[in-house]
Each structure stands twice: as structure tokens, then as C-alpha cells.
Amino acid sequence: MASCFATHIVGWQRRHGRSELPWQNTHDPYRVWLSEVMLQQTQVSTVLGYFARFLERFPTVQALAAGTEDEVFGLWSGLGYYSRARNMHRCAQEVVERFGGAFPRTAAELQTLPGIGRSTAAAIAAFCFGERVAILDGNVKRVLARVLAFEGDLSSAMQERTLWTMAAELLPLATQRRAIARYTQGLMDLGATVCLPRKPSCMICPVNELCAARREGEPERFPVKTRKLRRSAQSLWMLQARDVHGRVWLEKRPSRGIWAGLYCLPVYESRASLLDELAPDDRRTARDDAAFVHVLTHKDLHLHPVSVECVAAQPLSDAGAWFEAGRWSTLGLPAPVRKLLTA
Numbered sequence: 001m002a003s004c005f006a007t008h009i010v011g012w013q014r015r016h017g018r019s020e021l022p023w024q025n026t027h028d029p030y031r032v033w034l035s036e037v038m039l040q041q042t043q044v045s046t047v048l049g050y051f052a053r054f055l056e057r058f059p060t061v062q063a064l065a066a067g068t069e070d071e072v073f074g075l076w077s078g079l080g081y082y083s084r085a086r087n088m089h090r091c092a093q094e095v096v097e098r099f100g101g102a103f104p105r106t107a108a109e110l111q112t113l114p115g116i117g118r119s120t121a122a123a124i125a126a127f128c129f130g131e132r133v134a135i136l137d138g139n140v141k142r143v144l145a146r147v148l149a150f151e152g153d154l155s156s157a158m159q160e161r162t163l164w165t166m167a168a169e170l171l172p173l174a175t176q177r178r179a180i181a182r183y184t185q186g187l188m189d190l191g192a193t194v195c196l197p198r199k200p201s202c203m204i205c206p207v208n209e210l211c212a213a214r215r216e217g218e219p220e221r222f223p224v225k226t227r228k229l230r231r232s233a234q235s236l237w238m239l240q241a242r243d244v245h246g247r248v249w250l251e252k253r254p255s256r257g258i259w260a261g262l263y264c265l266p267v268y269e270s271r272a273s274l275l276d277e278l279a280p281d282d283r284r285t286a287r288d289d290a291a292f293v294h295v296l297t298h299k300d301l302h303l304h305p306v307s308v309e310c311v312a313a314q315p316l317s318d319a320g321a322w323f324e325a326g327r328w329s330t331l332g333l334p335a336p337v338r339k340l341l342t343a
Contacts, residue, residue, distance in 0.1 A: 005147070005210055006172040010179050012206035013186030018193070022051060024185070029103035029128040030061045036120045037088050040137075041081060044192070050079055062101050064092040073262060073332020080335060081297075082262060087115025105129045118164075126184040130177055134167035135184055136160075139191025144170070145223035146195060149212035155227030195219075235302040237274045239266040240289070240340060241282070243313035243322055248341060250331070251320030258296075263323075263331045265305075265340070266316065274306055277316065285309040294336040305340055 019025060021044065023035035034054060038047045054075055058064040064072070069089055076085035091114045095103055103124065104110050110121035118136070125131035136144075141154060144167055152159030172179040194201045202214050213219040241249040250263040268274040275283050289305040313322060323331070328341055 001170075001210060003173060005170050005207055006176070006179065006183055008206045008210070009186040009190065010172065010182050013182050013189055016206075017182075017186055017189040022048070027128045029124050031055070032124050032127050033091075033103065033116070033120070034088075036123050037084050037115065038079065040084060040120075042079060046079070050075070060101075061092045061095050061103070064089065065096040069261060070332060071330075074330045077262075077332050077338065078335060082260065082332065084115065085332075086261060090114040091116060103128070105131075107131055107133045123184060126180045130180055132171055132174060132177060132180050134164065134171055135187065136164055136167055137188070137191075139195075140167070140187045141223055142197065143187055143191045143195045146200075146213035146219050147207055147211045149216060150222060151224060153227075154223050154225045231298060231300065233300040233302060235269075235304065237268045237271050237304045237306055238337070238340070239268065239274050239277070239308060239316075240305050241266075241278075241308045241310050241316060243310045245313065245322075245324075247313070247322035247324050248328075249310075249316050249320055250323050250333075250337075251317060259334045261332070262334055263320075263337075264334055265337050266320070271304065271306065278308060279311070281311045282308050285311075289340075292336070301336070303336055 072089045107121040107125040122133040122135040287307045291304045294301040
């Protein structure tokens with residue numbers, strides 16, 4: 001089956017797969033790596049603009065390594081999952097420091113870099129260096145789990161390792177080394193455009209005759225993943241303080257915890273604790289704005305903005321500064337803070 005499966009994927013990708021994306025048709029590991037990081041849990045349509053802006057400011061891995069974390073966060077602002085941006089910056093610095101500015105050529109070495117997991121490393125190695133190695137991102141897991149009718153619960157690390165082994169067995173033959181990049185892209189394209197989580201287009205799938213889940217009539221039952229993410233909720237009060245010049249007070253968050261390293265409106269556990277931080281004259285101007293919910297991967301944040309007009313443009317703490325509106329776009333801001341400031 002392996003040779004037949006790979007042949008079908010390669011042929012389909014050549015005729016029907018995506019080829020117009022700016023990180024395709026290149027062997028530049030910097031561009032491939034940048035796209036792979038940005039595309040984690042983010043749609044292609046969203047990534048396109050960010051990818052272009054990053055390349056304009058940081059055209060090479062050396063340029064990214066030399067940039068500041070604030071610059072990186074500023075360009076990343078709005079993409080979410082900011083640990084990706086932090087790891088990306090650290091990774092660029094290590095590529096320069098450890099490898100002289102040239103990305104390692106094997107998946108094994110690439111995995112030693114910050115933020116590069118097994119699947120991302122394999123994608124870079126396959127696309128840029130022709131290494132015969134399997135990827136297993138979310139889309140590819142779905143394709144392979146259905147083709148194989150893989151019953152293992154992918155919440156289990158052991159079962160995921162088993163699927164990795166099976167993915168490696170389906171790779172193009174070693175004699176088809178030049179096909180690995182198109183095969184890898186084909187699996188990604190198939191999962192993104194045909195083998196969808198709901199209502200997969202089985203009739204136009206190039207491997208429908210090989211697909212065990214389709215034969216069983218239950219493609220949407222795969223992949224199996226029973227463990228549910230345990231969600232929580234938290235209420236926070238956010239101080240939106242403006243001085244007489246219209247500037248907003250922003251503070252840089254600690255390096256750990258929610259919105260780590262980003263500039264943010266001051267956050268408090270209660271309205272009373274927020275008011276306690278203000279001078280009496282400022283406290284009298286406090287106005288409650290409409291509360292809203294911001295959804296994180298693991299938590300719902302119930303945010304309560306409080307607007308305050310500060311009489312004197314004095315520092316509110318040692319951790320922040322007053323910022324004019326023209327500077328907000330250059331800062332890494334959490335999505336709800338940017339929403340409030342631009343409302």
C-alpha cells in the first residue's frame with residue numbers, strides 16, 4: 001500500500017495541490033520555518049499578511065536574531081499564542097550562534113532548536129533538504145488516521161508514537177527521494193482542502209479507494225481523541241488610564257504567565273484593588289465600560305475595563321509608561337487590549 005499511497009498523493013498534489021502560497025516553491029529554510037511556526041493553530045488567510053510583514057522587517061534569520069523581542073512581539077501582535085514568537089526569536093539567535101546562520105539540514109538537529117518540534121523539523125528537512133522523514137501535524141494526523149482507520153486514541157502519547165511509525169512506513173521509497181517535498185505538501189493540502197474535520201469530500205479524494213475509514217462509512221469518526229481540554233474561567237479588571245495628552249498607560253507583563261512579555265493595560269483581581277492604586281482625584285473619574293469575554297485555549301477571561309482620566313501625567317508604577325496612539329502599533333499587545341485601544 002505504501003508505494004501506491006505515496007504515488008497517489010504526489011500525483012494529486014502536482015495536479016490539484018496548492019502552489020501559490022509565498023512559502024512554497026522555495027528551498028529557503030528560513031521562509032519555510034517562519035511559515036510553519038505561523039501556521040500552527042492559525043489559518044492560512046490570517047498568516048499571509050503577517051508573513052509578508054515579517055519578511056519585510058526581518059528578511060533573513062540574521063536580521064531576526066538581531067531584532068529585539070519587543071519588535072518581534074509588535075509584528076506578531078494579533079496572531080496569538082505568543083510563546084511561538086518568543087521561541088522563534090530564540091531559535092533565530094541559536095541558528096546564528098550555534099550554526100553560523102545556516103539552518104541544520106536534518107530533522108534530528110533541527111529539533112534541538114527552541115520551538116521546533118518533530119513535525120516542524122520534518123517539514124523543514126523534507127522541503128528544503130529532501131530528507132525522507134514523516135510529518136504529523138493536525139491535518140496530516142487526520143488524513144492518515146482515516147486512511148488507516150487508526151483506532152488508537154491520539155490523546156495517548158504511546159498511540160501517537162504508533163501513528164508516527166505508520167506515517168514513516170507510508171513515505172515514498174528511498175529511490176523516490178525527489179518526491180518527498182511534493183508528498184509532504186500533498187498530505188498538508190489534502191487535509192486542508194479535502195479531508196476536512198467535518199463533511200470530508202471523499203468523492204474527490206485521490207486515496208479514497210485506499211481509505212479504510214471511507215470503506216467503513218465513518219470517516220468523521222477518525223482521528224480518535226477522547227481526552228477533553230479542561231477549561232476554567234477567570235475575572236479580571238483592566239485599567240484603561242489616559243492622561244491629559246490622551247496617552248494610555250501600559251505595563252510590560254512578567255516573563256511568565258498570561259500574556260508574558262507583552263505590553264498590557266494594568267490588570268487586577270478586583271475592581272476595589274484597581275481603585276486602590278489610583279490617586280483620589282483620578283479615582284473619582286473611574287467609569288466602568290462594557291465587560292466582555294476573551295477566549296483562550298484553556299480559559300475564558302471575563303474582562304472588565306475601567307476607564308480613568310488621570311489629572312496628572314505621573315507614572316502609575318515602575319513597570320510601565322505613557323504611550324501615544326501612534327506607538328501602539330509597534331508594541332506587542334494582547335488581542336483584547338488592542339481591541340479596547342482601537343475601539
